Amino acid sequence: MKRLILVRHGKSSWEQNLPDDQRPLKKRGEKDGLLVVNAFKNVLQKPVTVWSSPAVRALETAKIFKKTLNIEDQNFTIKSSLYTFNSSDLYSQILKCDPKIETLMVFGHNPAMTNLVNKLGNSFVDNVPTTGLTVIDFDSDNWENIENGKTILSLFPKNLRKS
Numbered sequence: 646m647k648r649l650i651l652v653r654h655g656k657s658s659w660e661q662n663l664p665d666d667q668r669p670l671k672k673r674g675e676k677d678g679l680l681v682v683n684a685f686k687n688v689l690q691k692p693v694t695v696w697s698s699p700a701v702r703a704l705e706t707a708k709i710f711k712k713t714l715n716i717e718d719q720n721f722t723i724k725s726s727l728y729t730f731n732s733s734d735l736y737s738q739i740l741k742c743d744p745k746i747e748t749l750m751v752f753g754h755n756p757a758m759t760n761l762v763n764k765l766g767n768s769f770v771d772n773v774p775t776t777g778l779t780v781i782d783f784d785s786d787n788w789e790n791i792e793n794g795k796t797i798l799s800l801f802p803k804n805l806r807k808s
Contacts, residue, residue: 647783647791649739649765650693650750652681652710653758656775657702666700666728674702677776677802678709684805685778686714688798690748694720696738697752698727706776707752727753732760742788749788766796777801 655674670678695716697707704723711721726738735757742749759773766781773779778801781794 646747647785647788648690648748649781649783649791649794650748650778651758651762651773651781652706652750652752652778653755653773653775654698654700654703654752655706655709669701670705674706674775675709678706679713680802680805681776681778681800682710682713684800685798688780689714692720693748693750694722694742694746695750695752696722696724696727698729698754699723699725700728700754703727703752703754710750710752727751730754730757732757732764735761736764740789740791744787744789746788762796765791765794767794768796768799770799774801774803 655670655678657668657674658671659668693716695707695711697704729735735753739749739751755773759770762773762779763769766779779796780798781796783791783794785791
């Protein structure tokens with residue numbers, strides 16, 4: 646079995662006039678990251694391999710998860726190819742994952758995240774929100790042929806916030 650955990654980066658700031666890949670998280674993005682990872686940490690089965698887009702907002706989100714989940718450095722990789730908004734590009738990267746890895750967590754961007762969640766899982770979402778997390782399981786021994794997965798969990802910040 647393979648388990649794919651897709652996480653869209655947290656809410657980012659548009660305040661400074663920065664290139665897209667340099668935009669940092671807003672305070673809300675940091676808070677939502679902690680909210681989601683704390684709801685998720687008792688569900689996660691280790692070991693897990695983490696890949697992150699190098700974009701500041703994705704990497705900052707990934708580092709919140711890394712710290713809270715005690716992910717070791719050797720299981721944490723920044724991949725420039727994950728700075729994509731195209732689900733086909735994202736999917737092609739995941740297909741290249743080492744078959745020895747059972748659980749892969751990927752931090753990236755929309756619309757790639759939403760499109761991939763809908764392509765691979767069996768539960769439709771209109772939009773994976775910022776800091777949205779979706780877990781999809783596949784009855785496969787190899788990443789090269791993951792398809793028709795089962796969506797087993799979606800954690801979205803608005804559903805976790807106390808009113």
